[in-house]
Amino acid sequence: MDIDQSDTNFLLTRFSVLIIIYAFSLQILPNSKLPIAVFLLGMSSSLYKTKAFSWIVKKFIQKDINSDRQDLINAVQSFQMYKDRALGWNKRKYGNLKRISYDDYIQAKKIGYYDHLTKTDKAIESNAQLANAIAKQTIQNYGITDLEIRSAVYKDNSRVIESLCHFARDWTSMGDVELKPLFDYILNNLNKTIPGKEERSKTVVLVPGSGLGRIAHELSLLTPKFDAVHTIEFSYLMHLCNEFVYSKTQSSESYKIHPFIHTYSHHVSEENQLRSVEFKTQPTKPQNLTTNYGDFRKFQIPNLDKYDNVVIVTAFFIDTAQNLFEYFDSIERLIGEKSGTWINIGPLKYGTAPKVEFSLEELRKLRKLRGWKDLDEPKPYGSEISGYLTDTKGLWQGYYGLGRWTSSFTSKKK
Ligand SMILES: C[S@@+](CC[C@H](N)C(=O)[O-])C[C@H]1O[C@@H](n2cnc3c(N)ncnc32)[C@H](O)[C@@H]1O
Incomplete structure (x- = not known):
């Protein structure tokens, strides 16, 4: 040390x-x-x-503390530290003002830049109310002690910021524009492939890499109802935020989120940067929805015997794979002897040290090679685009072409 x-x-x-x-x-x-x-x-x-x-x-x-518990504790501490770290970051912007001449400083002040920094501090404090509420709720739910919090390992603020921004995408009107293409594709194809009440009562739906869980939430509300919908998310930050959405079912709470304050780049105006959106906790959690923490590659479907069909919905997910073959193996393992449907929508922006980085075409060939039957793959391939946590009023906006397919799979062992 x-x-x-x-x-x-x-x-x-x-x-x-x-x-x-x-x-x-x-x-x-x-x-x-x-x-x-x-x-x-x-x-x-x-x-x-x-x-x-x-x-x-x-x-x-705490030698015996397992790594899941440690991840949980790190996540809680990261939420607790959000305010100090974000204010610390903003303090450096005030500090930078000391490095320009007095004349320049007076001009920056006259055009309102100093006030802008002060208002960002206020917006950070407003975001921190949500971050602190998540930490408090989690400490209570998981019985986390002060001593455990003291053993948290430092993580930077970027993942907390990402999780907070996800509230705006998943659970406020600001995200509608990003979610619409996802809902349209997923719900349409589900309604086509498993439309009936009887079939749905024998269907379990899995959403690996579920983030803040809005897609799974919408799937659980569909009528006729699926017997069970499971989120599976292995970032505690995301999973705890997803749990928090359902934590105040007695009396819904609301929070003001400023999703775009964490950078001074790409803004048209102070007003755009500081704009906020209201997030309200859900009054009820759908009774067929379960939120699971964990790696989907190790997930076991509860009450598997009840089901004839397994549906896997992946959105903005498959490019997280270090090894895409493992994702295929896991999806096929989860389907097992049942009838499987895989609905995918998302980009191919491969992330952490991928071993293979297949194109849409290569993925299509791979599905065929492994015995998948494509039911739908809209053309032109990848033409539908969507933003992901993008500021639609900003000078820089990121849009992804979406790879989409709906495929069915039946094990040869059946
Ligand atoms: C880009 S985000 C998308 C989240 C969500 N699907 C959405 O569209 O909002 C990908 C998510 O997958 C999660 N993830 C990555 N690998 C995973 C795995 N093996 N098991 C479960 N979750 C995983 C990450 O933690 C992250 O939250």
């Missing part, structure tokens, strides 16, 4: 102050144990506040 410089400075300062207090109080109370008790207490509380203490707790006391 690296010895943290701020720990050393902090301990040295505390030690110096305490030793002075000790020497002074010894003069007044020469025969008392109080001075040494105060000294020891002071030193213990100082040690408790260091980063090294958290490391020791993690290393020697």
